[in-house]
Amino acid sequence: METASNFLNIKDVSTAFKIDGHYYDAISHINLQVQHDEILAIVGESGCGKSTLATTIMGLHDPAETKISGEVDFEGTNLLKLDEQGYNQFRGAKIGMIFQDPLSALNPLKRIEEQISEVMDYHTDLSTEDKHKRVIELLDQVGIVNPQRTARQFPHELSGGMRQRVIIAIAIACKPDLIIADEPTTALDVTIQAQILDVLRDIQKENHAGIILITHDLGVVAETADRVAVMYAGQIVEQGSVEQVFNTPEHPYTRSLLRSMPQRDNENDDLYVIQGNVPSLQKMPATGDRFAPRIPWVPAEAHEANPTMHEVAPGHEVRCTCYKTFQFPDEQGSVKA
């Protein structure tokens, strides 16, 4: 029997940004794997490093301003070792990226057709005619009703939802193995969100691609993803299958997140609010549990000095030991099941 292979292996990746002459880690020691036919969701609040992880995989950082360490093993190639020219063989061809702001991610002066076929100019030998056919096919695939007409239009003539579809069409034009979707639905209203997620899922089935879905919307995760990685302050604090993370969340951060989401059975209660803020890059503590300051009632002994990942169930990992005794203030006294 063939086991599903991890075609993307992110090993111990850290990305540091230069601020006033010093480097500060925006993400530190990230380990992640993605398989074909899988949607891996990365969740976390704003500023926790989700987008940095995506742009690190894509190699979109200015090398003069960032320091990246670790290894991004993509089908046997370490992407981080590639030069610009080598990276361009992967970008667009084998890795497609969907950006979060459809309003500004398209060049305002180029027709939609030009912008979609541009990616094929560099990665395929198709004739102009075949490219045109493929553009129409792609636009149709992402659910645009009149692809012939849309292909001739400029971005400003399209609605936000249509532009996001065009961006998806660009990302999937060369049938990449990996699609990174950085908050693809944030700028869209809820009905369009659902359609866009459907489009993504359909494409995945067809291309057998692996998808990294970056979002802060837990609803989207529950609905779409197979596996989830929860990020906090540049680290992964918990990862596992959607069922594991949503049904038996272990890390205090995951539990706080889920608790701060409005739900049917607690609709009369006040929403839970996580105290404090994500620390800024310069103020990030070098050691200790980065989430500790936001759960001040947990005694210091409960945390590890250097929190590592612990496997609590097959495929379900949690950072730090504090999850074992963690309780919310209003639960204290009751025994954890």
Place this chain on the structure above:
Amino acid sequence: MWKTILRRFLIMIPEVIILSILVFLLAKAMPGDPFTGSINPKADPAQIHHLMKINGLYDPWYQQYWNWVVHLFHGNLGNSYQYQEPVTRLIGGRAANTLWLALFTMILTYVFALPMGVYAGRHEGKLPDTIIRVYTYVTYCIPFFVILVIGIWIFGYVLGWFPTTGSISSDANGWIQTLGSRFYHILLPGLLGALFGTVNIVQYLRSEVIDAKHSDYVRTARSKGVPSKDIYRHHIFRNSLLPIAAFAGYSITGLLNGSIFTETVFSYPGMGLLFVNSISYRDYTVITALVLIYGILNLIGTLLSDIILSIVDPRIRIQ
């Protein structure tokens, strides 16, 4: 497209009428008259009074304006009081000089400014960028006429490379010599004008390129695997040139206004010099005609900018 142009053209008509009234009144509001001291310093005031009267200068302003407009439509802008020849002929003889100088300056300006601005933006923070920025700041701080005077002094007087006055040398024969001499005469004023004119364009273009470099659509292009060279060629250049192209129409009129300085300093016989001289002589007919021409050119410049912009920017294209 043609509809837009036609509509913009029709809007120009009331603009021109209002402009002409303003111009006429402003010229009239200037103190002094065209005759005192110009005939003979000891001329009899009664004679000047008489001249003013037969020339209609004591009539109410609307009557003078009306006479002027009626003549205008007959292609008659009146006689210059100073030169005693028709204003149309007077201006016609100089318009070409100014036009050549302005055109030459504009071409030089863009030839210098576009590569400098793009290069500075692309290699932001590097040494050439710093040099270009220092150059633009320094040039921007010096008034235009000072640049002209210094330029004349260094290149025309000390080094003696260029002629310092006129538009053609008196001993030029044959059309090749004539053309060469004319070109030789506009070289220095053109270069100095371009030196000054590049400043705004370079600064603007530089910041446009830097903006475009960090824009989301460029990031999209990079994620498509487009090489950096092609990103500049297909995405950054065109998008950064938009505002510059839109500016081109205005810059033409800016150059014509600038010609007032250049022509005065270089004693270059164009419309600008004529304008300055007419003001000191209270040559009303010439002043009003010139201001009207400058005004109309300004309106055409604006129209031109709108047309250029609607061609290059699809967002402004009107069906």
